[in-house]
Amino acid sequence: xxxxxxxxxxxxxxxxxxxxxxxxxxxxxxxxxxxxxxxxxxxxxxxxxxxxxxxxxxxxxxxxxxxxxxxxxxxxxxxxxxxxxxxxxxxxxxxxxxxxxxxxxxxxxxxxxxxxxxxxxxxxxxxxxxxxxxxxx
Amino acid sequence: xxxxxxxxxxxxxxxxxxxxxxxxxxxxxxxxxxxxxxxxxxxxxxxxxxxxxxxxxxxxxxxxxxxxxxxxxxxxxxxxxxxxxxxxxxxxxxxxxxxxxxxxxxxxxxxxxxxxxxx
Numbered sequence: 113x114x115x116x117x118x119x120x121x122x123x124x125x126x127x128x129x130x131x132x133x134x135x136x137x138x139x140x141x142x143x144x145x146x147x148x149x150x151x152x153x154x155x156x157x158x159x160x161x162x163x164x165x166x167x168x169x170x171x172x173x174x175x176x177x178x179x180x181x182x183x184x185x186x187x188x189x190x191x192x193x194x195x196x197x198x199x200x201x202x203x204x205x206x207x208x209x210x211x212x213x214x215x216x217x218x219x220x221x222x223x224x225x226x227x228x229x230x231x232x233x234x235x236x237x238x239x240x241x242x243x244x245x246x247x248x249x
Numbered sequence: 250x251x252x253x254x255x256x257x258x259x260x261x262x263x264x265x266x267x268x269x270x271x272x273x274x275x276x277x278x279x280x281x282x283x284x285x286x287x288x289x290x291x292x293x294x295x296x297x298x299x300x301x302x303x304x305x306x307x308x309x310x311x312x313x314x315x316x317x318x319x320x321x322x323x324x325x326x327x328x329x330x331x332x333x334x335x336x337x338x339x340x341x342x343x344x345x346x347x348x349x350x351x352x353x354x355x356x357x358x359x360x361x362x363x364x365x366x367x368x
Binding site for chain 1: 303306313320334335336338339342343347348349350351352353354356357358359360361362
């Protein structure tokens with residue numbers, strides 16, 4: 113197992129770094145470098161951002177109609193999400209994914225299971241590490 | 250014109266609507282149409298282009314579930330096709346010089362249990 117890049121969280125849990133691209137507007141967040149996302153295996157959706165980042169990326173221009181919004185069951189009930197397709201740039205790859213933000217209630221910067229399953233990633237102690245590609249069966 | 254049965258209408262609001270309509274020699278249906286037009290016009294977040302796109306989406310909605318892996322693309326009030334990759338969908342939109350669009354793919358709902366939700 114060869115580690116490619118590791119990230120250490122400053123608080124609890126695990127984090128990784130990535131950026132998001134809205135290809136229609138060539139709008140990227142962050143404009144330079146990468147942002148920190150929580151690794152959330154308890155969220156079986158794709159990627160979530162806060163509503164201000166959703167607007168900054170102008171994803172509201174391409175978001176799905178209201179009746180197509182996905183909802184996620186939480187311990188406090190169903191949470192409906194706004195959703196728009198975009199590209200997640202992570203671990204040297206571009207992953208086509210849906211970017212979500214909650215209509216009401218909590219939003220976080222996090223990467224969920226739908227994206228994590230496409231990555232070669234290891235949780236080692238307090239670090240989340242990308243592995244060299246080709247190691248995952 | 251459609252005949253629509255509405256449920257859970259506030260009786261006081263309905264009585265006022267009926268009285269106001271009668272005072273202007275209008276039917277309740279005409280007053281209702283007028284009120285809905287105003288309500289829709291004041292919804293700032295919605296613009297006309299998105300409304301046109303949503304109208305097209307509603308017409309092709311059933312087809313979307315038949316192709317769960319495809320991205321259906323609508324822009325400028327026109328259905329532009331469905332594509333297996335998102336990059337192809339964006340390419341089509343750029344070729345059509347669209348600045349707003351609906352890119353719709355069937356999205357399953359899911360769970361968000363524990364994890365970051367608790368922080």
